Amino acid sequence: MATTTSPKPHSIGVVICSSRQPRVCPQIASFVSSTITSLPSYTSNLTPPTLTTIDLLEWNLPMFNEPLVPAQIHTAADYVQPHTQAWSLEIQKYNAFIFVLPQYNWGYPAVLKNAIDYLFNEWKGKPAMIVSYGGHGGGKAAAQLRQVLDGVGMKNLETMVALSFPSRDVTRMAATGKDIGLEGETTMWDGEKGNVEKAWRELEGALVPPVVEG
Numbered sequence: 432m433a434t435t436t437s438p439k440p441h442s443i444g445v446v447i448c449s450s451r452q453p454r455v456c457p458q459i460a461s462f463v464s465s466t467i468t469s470l471p472s473y474t475s476n477l478t479p480p481t482l483t484t485i486d487l488l489e490w491n492l493p494m495f496n497e498p499l500v501p502a503q504i505h506t507a508a509d510y511v512q513p514h515t516q517a518w519s520l521e522i523q524k525y526n527a528f529i530f531v532l533p534q535y536n537w538g539y540p541a542v543l544k545n546a547i548d549y550l551f552n553e554w555k556g557k558p559a560m561i562v563s564y565g566g567h568g569g570g571k572a573a574a575q576l577r578q579v580l581d582g583v584g585m586k587n588l589e590t591m592v593a594l595s596f597p598s599r600d601v602t603r604m605a606a607t608g609k610d611i612g613l614e615g616e617t618t619m620w621d622g623e624k625g626n627v628e629k630a631w632r633e634l635e636g637a638l639v640p641p642v643v644e645g
Contacts (some may be wrong), residue, residue, distance in 0.1 A: 441480040444525035446456035448543040450488040452571040453608025459594065460484060460531040462620065463562050466627045472635075480635075482529075485521070486540050491519060494545060501551040505645050519544070519553055527558040527634055528585075530576060534569035539576050547579060555584035558637035560630050561591045566602050568593030586637050590630040594623055 445464055449456035464482045473479050497515055502512060507519035532539050547554065559580045563569030573591045580587055596602040596611075597619050604611050612618060 438478050439592055440478045443480050443482050443634075444485045444522070444528045444545075445482050446530045446546075447484060447486040447488070448530055449540055450491075450542040451540075452488070454488075455605040455608055455611060456531060456533060457484075457486070458611060458613050459562070459564055460529075460616070463529060463627060464530055465614075466624050467558040467631050470628055470631065474633070480526075480638075483525070487546055490518065490521075491547070491588070492542075492546055492549060495548050497549065501549060501605070505552055508642075515549055518549055522550055522553040525557070526638055527560070528554075529560040529562060529634070530580075531562045531564075532569065532572060532576065534563060534565040534567075534572035537571040539563075539569075539572040544579065547583060551583055553582070557585055558588065558634050559585040559635045560568055560588050561596065562630075563591065564594040564596070566596050566599075568595040580614055588630055588633040588637065590626065590633055592623065592626045592630050 444562060445460050447456045448458050464484070467473060467482065498510060498511055499509070501628045506515045507523070510516045510519060530543070532543060561580075563573040563576075565572070569620055570591075570593050573593060577591070577615075578585050596605055601611055601619065613620070
């Protein structure tokens with residue numbers, strides 16, 4: 432009797448890259464995820480990738496405190512700190528990542544740099560989609576993050592999504608963690624959904640073929 436096989440869906444980590452409270456980053460990450468999962472190419476896929484939120488606030492990693500260079504470590508058990516071992520096992524679960532980040536003083540949050548620097552081989556070779564946001568879209572932070580992701584061997588996409596707050600009022604609302612209206616049928620960033628889709632298609636194209644399970 433023939434064995435039925437099916438491909439294992441890819442797993443994508445959507446990283447909330449802000450730990451400040453109050454914050455608007457979870458709203459924006461949810462907007463990005465819902466935009467992707469509503470795309471016809473996603474809904475028609477028999478084995479669509481799973482999108483899982485990774486909140487750096489919840490992980491609350493201390494400042495990097497491993498004695499060895501991460502690039503020289505290949506298994507989670509070789510890390511000294513239990514929190515590093517857990518972080519390594521978490522990141523190993525995913526085939527690619529979507530980083531959703533604000534811009535702070537022309538740079539990206541320290542909590543993100545710290546989370547990246549804990550590991551190396553867990554990131555290496557995996558596609559990375561960058562979504563930045565801010566009063567002017569966060570392009571400077573995105574460019575800096577792109578360099579760091581190159582440094583850990585990730586596959587940066589050509590398209591980077593930059594979401595700009597349309598007014599000072601919205602910027603103030605975002606800074607205080609208020610609802611900025613991203614869950615309705617019509618949002619202030621409907622015009623940006625095309626860029627999210629473009630980046631997502633590049634991410635899909637960068638993924639290795641899914642594993643077939645018997």
